Amino acid sequence: MRKQNHHHMLVDRPSIRILHAVGGMNRAGTETWLMHILRNIDRDLFQMDFLVHTDQPSAYDEEIRALGCQIIPCLDRSKPWLYSRNLKRILREYGPYDIIHSHVHHFSGYILWLAKQVGVPIRIAHSHNDTSEVDAHASFLRRLYTTLMKGFIQGSATAGLAASRVSAVALFGDDWENNTRWQVLYCGIDLxxxxxxxxxxxxxxxxxxxxxxxxxxxxxxxxxxxxxxxxxxxxxxxxxxxxxxxxxxxxxxxxxxxxxxxxxxxxxxxxxxxxxxxxxxxxxxxxxxxxxxxxxxxxxxxxxxxxxxxxxxxxxxxxxxxxxxxxxxxxxxxxxxxxxxxxxxxxxxxxxxxxxxxxxxxxxxxxxHSPFNIQNSLTNLVDFYRKLWELTQVINEGNLK
CATH class of the missing domain: 3.40.50.2000 (Glycogen Phosphorylase B;)
Structure with missing residues (x-):
């Protein structure tokens, strides 16, 4: 059995370790939803850490640490070679993680590509925005970047979530519904x-x-x-x-x-x-x-x-x-x-x-009574994590007949 973090009670099975990649844990839609999840999830079964792209303190940092989770800065986002070194070091040092769950839209492609090289088994790209229109009118270099990143997502994400159908199209393409890897998961709020x-x-x-x-x-x-x-x-x-x-x-x-x-x-x-x-x-x-x-x-x-x-x-x-x-x-x-x-x-x-x-x-x-209640949103997310985790366990044990 894997070594537990010392502040966790030992349970019969290791907790599932998840690393969320975000810009910074400030008060905005995605981050607030992640906080609702963190406060309500069973933290003995799911250990969540946050990879952030800033070294400035953010609004939710203190609460995250008080709940026993880590805020891990990964800098130099604009310098891919340095970023790559930083991220791989973090994944080795703080890991092993079962799941990396990235919320940074196009840039998730690069993160998941690097996580795949380090061997993180479950790699989730999460689209919270509909950028299709903006992407279509972007400069040549920007379009080159988004195309490259979407290619990385197709090749490196084991699964993808989207906040809505339009968000799914923006990151996973027009035919996203034909691929079982991609699905919509509505972000809920605490009522x-x-x-x-x-x-x-x-x-x-x-x-x-x-x-x-x-x-x-x-x-x-x-x-x-x-x-x-x-x-x-x-x-x-x-x-x-x-x-x-x-x-x-x-x-x-x-x-x-x-x-x-x-x-x-x-x-x-x-x-x-x-x-x-x-x-x-x-x-x-x-x-x-x-x-x-x-x-x-x-x-x-x-x-x-x-x-x-x-x-x-x-x-x-x-x-x-x-x-x-x-x-x-x-x-x-x-x-x-x-x-x-x-x-x-x-x-x-x-x-x-x-x-x-x-x-x-x-x-x-x-x-x-809608999918936007945090309890419904949390249940859906936990089921999603569990299914992916169980699948990797089956593959690891070589039980695939």
Whole structure:
């Protein structure tokens, strides 16, 4: 039997050791889902470590370590030869791992190719994003890179997961359904915070939002994909018609200073709140926001979209976001990004005036019984890991008649 990590109780069989590859464990959709999994999984049976591409501390690092898992930086991502040496050293030093589960989209190809050379038996590529459109219009060098990486994934992944059907196409190709290696696994959320009453007035006061203000909310990294400039255009028009409007932007990222500057230029400073990274998104959705806005240029299956529905929050999103997000609640309205900011703002004001004829508890109940409940998501992931692990055991024991 394999040597156990000393803080683990000895069980009749060795725990399955999994290494997750991520950029950094910050508060974003994929990482938050991984934290839900980590908190809820049987940590005696599954030992999870995190390979990150940064040496900066990230939001979830402390909690991960407190749960007995390791954060292992692997640097020089932009220098393949150095990265290769680093990763192989980590796999030997911290290993052996049964599973490497990579969440870094195209770059997963290189990681899994290297893991295959070191002999990690189960190698999973996980697509959380629909980048097909962006990839198609990329520069020649970028297309060369994505083609190479997709080739590596085809050759080195023993299995692949996707957050939605469009995410599957983006990484595994149009015919992904014909290959048993690839499957969709919906990322779930923990619904506990949505069942707890919240003091909305206190939260509004803390953020400097008037009690009676009409609040448009957005949660997302400050990156091109999230389309913050368009959000500002929409907000500017809503503010003209509804002077009590506030726009609450949650998140952080490389474009934040530019967006803050733009807010000053547009004289929108009084009505825009930059709240930074927050750990209480469910509470803010339930009690502070009146409408959620997500005009993303592309998405896999946005976790915030599930959270908004669990909070019973009406929301307006771009029609590139996959249909699978829609749980049949009367909350979701889609618009094309080719529609003007005026058309978007009209729709937002229209929704605000109308009242929904379904209660929040009823909506929460629908999400609870959907694949987006963390318990359902966790069960599916554990079954997936188990099947793959049992298969490798059979192969190892040479039981294949």
């Amino acid at each position: 506990t915070p949505f069942k707890t009453p919240v003091d909305g007035l206190a939260l509004r006061r803390e953020l400097g939002i008037p009690e009676d203000a009409f609040v448009i909310g957005h949660v997302g990294r400050f990156e091109e994909q999230k389309n913050h400039l368009f959000i500002l255009e929409i907000a500017a028009i809503v503010a003209q018609k509804e002077p009590g409007m506030r726009l609450l932007l949650i998140g952080d990222g490389i474009l934040r200073p530019m967006i803050e500057e733009k807010v000053k230029q547009m004289s929108l400073t009084p009505c825009i709140i930059f709240a930074g990274l927050r750990s209480d998104v469910p509470q803010l959705m339930q009690s502070v926001m009146n409408i959620f806005l997500l005009p993303s240029i592309h998405e896999g299956l946005p976790v915030v979209g599930i959270e908004a529905q669990a909070a019973g929050l009406p929301f307006v999103l771009s029609d590139v976001v996959t249909e699978e997000l829609d749980r049949g609640l009367p909350l979701i309205r889609r618009l094309s990004l080719s529609q003007s900011s005026l058309q978007w703002s009209d729709l937002i004001l229209d929704i605000w005036v109308k009242k929904l004829d379904i209660s929040k508890p009823e909506m929460l109940n629908i999400i609870e």
